[in-house]
Amino acid sequence: RTFERETTLKQKIESQGQKKRAADAFRVKAGHLPNNDYPLAIVQVDHTPLQICLVDEAERKPIRDPWLTLVIDTYSRMVLGFYLTFDAPSTLSAGMALAHAFLPKEDYLRAQGVNGEWPCWGSPDLILVDNAAELNGRMMHGARRRYRFTLRDRPVDAPNFGGHVESAFRTFMNEFKSVPGTKFSNPVERGEYDSEGRAIFTLSEFEAFFTEFLVNDYHLRPHSGYGMDGTVPLLKWKQGIFDGDVMPPTGLPDRPGDPLALRI
DSSP: OHHHHHHHHHHHHHHTTOHHHHHHHHSOOTTOOTTOOSTTSEEEEEEEEOOBOOBOTTTOOBOOOOEEEEEEETTTOOEEEEEEESSOSOHHHHHHHHHHHHSOSHHHHHHHTOOSOOOOOSOOSEEEEOSOGGGSSHHHHHHHHHHTOEEEEOOTTOGGGTHHHHHHHHHHHHHGGGSTTBOOSSHHHHTTOOHHHHOOOOHHHHHHHHHHHHHHTGGGSOBOSTTTTTBOHHHHHHIIIIIOSSSOOOOOOOOOSOHHHHHO
16 A cells, blocks of 8 residues: 555656656665675775865875775675875775775774774675776776676666765764864854864874774764664674674685785
8 A cells, every 4th residue: 555655646746747856755765775685795985075174294284175985885884995085086096995995904903003893804796886987997897807896887866876885975074073174065064164274184194083983983883774773883794794694694705815916
């Protein structure tokens, strides 16, 4: 009965010439992905500009906002890797973020001075990207062949195929409103706030700050959304690896044998 009522309402909206509104109202909601039943089944990659002014390393004067490239596991919501840069999205930023995602994090956490667990590494089965050249060019297809993953464009007008990484971006933007040097897209929120005058982080300092946030906050925070039901991402990841969920446990992924070659 519910399906019949929704179908009738959808047809009514479409008959009024509002096909986009009908599609938005009745499409599968963000978070529903087919075959998303275990860690590293489906990974999403995307870029966003961070609205935070950073300073230079030498004189600590304001420079500009960085870009963040993020790799997220859609099953557990664990961030698998990221890359921060002042440069616009490129093949380099996409490759560095993927290399970070594929590699173990113990050495990286020590270098960043962060205590905590980030037990994620390994090549995924499927990587979902948009049709940007840096995410769908020679580098990505070379990596696809070498590391045996499938590369697929997100379907147009299908937010469930990009919703996980975009949801993470929204969370980060909301959290970073309290970071010195932040910029507010809302003029009322911005008010008289001097973003450049308040900026304190260099790029490397913000990387350590962001790593600490991921490992000891975001990954340990209950998440809503399809398949999570208030579960903590770190526990969801471990559940899929060691206990199984919809599928039997996957076990620990193989550790890459040559990290340098992977980065190159």
